[in-house]
Amino acid sequence: xxxxxxxxxxxNYTLWYEYxxxxxxxxxxxxxxxxxxxxxxxxxxADAMYRRFxxxxxxxxxxxxxxxxxxxxxxxGMAESAARAGDQTAQYGxxxxxLSQELAGSAHSPALEEMLNTTRQMQVAVTEMQQRxxxxxxxxxxxxxxxxxxxxxSRLDSLTGLANRRAFDQRLAACxxxxxxxxxxxxRPCLMIADIDHFKRINDTYGHPYGDHxxxxxxxxxxxxxxxxxxAARIGGEEFAVLMPSSSLSEARSLAESVRLRVAAARVRRQxxxxxxxxxxxxxxxxxxRHGENGTxxxxxxDQALYTSKDSGRDRVTVLAG
Ligand SMILES: Nc1nc2c(ncn2[C@@H]2O[C@H](COP(=O)(O)OP(=O)(O)OP(=O)(O)O)[C@@H](O)[C@H]2O)c(=O)[nH]1
Numbered sequence: 001x002x003x004x005x006x007x008x009x010x011x012n013y014t015l016w017y018e019y020x021x022x023x024x025x026x027x028x029x030x031x032x033x034x035x036x037x038x039x040x041x042x043x044x045x046a047d048a049m050y051r052r053f054x055x056x057x058x059x060x061x062x063x064x065x066x067x068x069x070x071x072x073x074x075x076x077g078m079a080e081s082a083a084r085a086g087d088q089t090a091q092y093g094x095x096x097x098x099l100s101q102e103l104a105g106s107a108h109s110p111a112l113e114e115m116l117n118t119t120r121q122m123q124v125a126v127t128e129m130q131q132r133x134x135x136x137x138x139x140x141x142x143x144x145x146x147x148x149x150x151x152x153x154s155r156l157d158s159l160t161g162l163a164n165r166r167a168f169d170q171r172l173a174a175c176x177x178x179x180x181x182x183x184x185x186x187x188r189p190c191l192m193i194a195d196i197d198h199f200k201r202i203n204d205t206y207g208h209p210y211g212d213h214x215x216x217x218x219x220x221x222x223x224x225x226x227x228x229x230x231x232a233a234r235i236g237g238e239e240f241a242v243l244m245p246s247s248s249l250s251e252a253r254s255l256a257e258s259v260r261l262r263v264a265a266a267r268v269r270r271q272x273x274x275x276x277x278x279x280x281x282x283x284x285x286x287x288x289x290r291h292g293e294n295g296t297x298x299x300x301x302x303d304q305a306l307y308t309s310k311d312s313g314r315d316r317v318t319v320l321a322g
Pocket of ligand 1: 159195196197198199200201203207208209210211212215236237238310
């Protein structure tokens, strides 16, 4: 990295790690072109390559975290080698000093003196290297923590703090893959989709900020009632979903009813109007997974149940199982 003018920091470590790993042909080709022309890979160029070939313009936190993991392992190995080299150099230096003292009384030895000086210089260089490796390791640790935070945030809906659609889709796919294994044959996941009633009217009557306030209130109720092994998400504007991997249909129905009742009982106050709260209701569709079907069919049936709730007067739970 030093030879090509690359400063020692996490972005460059990631870039070079990806290059050496050799599984990113586009990056490899671009870097090879630069290196063949003996061009310096300064920070601006490295940054552009990192964005273009490593993160693809956005942040792929999983990839970067994996890379940070790899770089950190390499650095740990280097730090251990540097520590061993430091110990050996120190031992060598001690032996040379002893030898020099033993010979001090006899003939003066410039060659021995030179070796002693060189050994001291080596000790300083090895200590500096150990320090630099330890600094880099700390930086990688911070980078990893930051990436974890970005990764977590990228899975949350910023308004309600529930999981977002992307996180929900991933969890649904994983849950259904597991549900189709023989071990889970008798435990079928349940899915509920909930949609706030007449939400457009709420927005139109009281304004969009109040609508947001209602969404947050529903999000809070869902967080409070959803068991730890289930996932509650905001999957669209005023649409929520709860995936229940190991609940029975009757447990899922109770959960859906309790969401409905708590939303109906909640009084979401308008700012500055303490006694004037609007009544909000929610319609819910609930269904049970059928072995062999895909996520789309599962979601569509929950949606169908939801629309039955809407069509038959709203503020109710409809179950479509089979
Ligand atoms: N405040 C707010 N409104 C949103 C948000 N996302 C979507 N909406 C609004 O949600 C409303 C959805 O309305 P519709 O799909 O027509 O349905 P509805 O009025 O809820 O009626 P029903 O579902 O039939 O009971 C639209 O007015 C959207 O503008 C958001 O993040 N904040």
